Amino acid sequence: MKVIHWDPAWGPVSEKKMREQLVAAGYDVSRYHYSPGTCFPDHSHGVHKRDTVLAGKLKIAWPAGTDSPAGSVVLESGDMIEIPAGTVHSAEVVGAETVLSLDATKSP
Template sequence: MQIEHWDPARDGELTEANMRRKLQARGCTVSKYVYPPGTHFPEHDHGVDKIDGVLSGRFRMDLQGGSAILEAGDLLAVPKHVLHSAEVVGDEPVVSLDAIRTT
């Protein structure tokens, strides 16, 4: 599991528009989601390659035997057909950009 951290020197200020632009430049279609505290996604997979980006909040991801807490500015690639689970950590909602690779 490799987490990419936002780099203000390279990526600019962490904003929804800037993260969306970065993900779109990688050939992704991007959707925004807000997950309230207590949200839990049991183990599942997707038929597409994805990148989960966190704009705010804390999101625990379990993937390929590893576990990490994603925070604002973190990006995690989730390959297609790889089982993973996710959970909002703490009392703050998670604002996430869900990027599906289309190219």
């Protein structure tokens, strides 16, 4: 798991700029809204993912793996996390604000 924070040199955080970066990196991008209380239990994907947050707060957690300890991170506006294919993780909306997210996928 790798967290990438928005670089102020890129200008203000915007959906357009975030989408352009993801597409340039070879990802297919979908836009989602997650209401407060939304929770995705432990799961994995057969593709590489970058979950990004444009508004709200999204907690991503993962169990200990063969080469890494368990951990979690709360993503806020401008943050993204790289999740390799097959990596078990969970996600949940933190707080009372709806999360606006770009969900990016790329075949391994």
